[in-house]
Amino acid sequence: MLLSLDFLNDMAQRHGDEIALEDASTQVSYTELATAVNALAVALQVKDPSPGSRVGLCAANSMEYVVSLLAILAAGKVLVPMNCHGTSEQMHQILMEAHPSAIIVDELGNALIKSEDELKIPFSQFPGLVYTYRGRKPDLASAAAGSGE
Structure with missing residues (x-):
């Protein structure tokens, strides 16, 4: 998955303030997207430095979902998709089988x-994480080990 992160960072350098993602109320530039993905990837590596550890993602489609997905991969983690329209029992079963080190919700x-609560990373924490880890990039050796490269 390093290629995805490399591609995103290259797009941010080449297209900077051009719009990368857009919904009805928000626009995100390539630079902003790369900054958020890198910061969240670093936060995931700080939370659990083990390459290849699992991270759950239980959320509806949104910009934050895209950032989360890309950050999980950039951090060298394994994505555990979780249906936010499922039942608590189904989510419990996934947690018992997957043993994620974090769940983005x-x-x-x-x-x-x-x-x-220590296991969860709510979308509402993203601004603080981006502020804290802004300008940092994930450890590529850990990311490569986690992706099997």
Whole structure:
């Protein structure tokens, strides 16, 4: 997955302030997207430095979902997709089988997943994580080890 991160960083350098993602109310530039993905990837590596550890993602489609997906891969983690429209019992079963080191959640996912709060990374924490880890890039050796490269 390093190629995806390399591609994103290359796009940010070449297209900077051009729009990378857009929805009805928000536009995100390539630079902003790369900054957020890199920062969240670093945060995931700080939380659990083990390459290849699992990270759950329980959220509806959104810009934050795209950032989360790319960051999980950039950090060399294994994505555990979780249906935010499932049941608490289904989510519990996934948690028991996958043993993720973190779960990224939106409001739906947060309410659905009954686990320790330390395990969850709510979308609402993203601005603080980006502020904290802005300008940093994930450890590529860990990312490569986690992706099997």
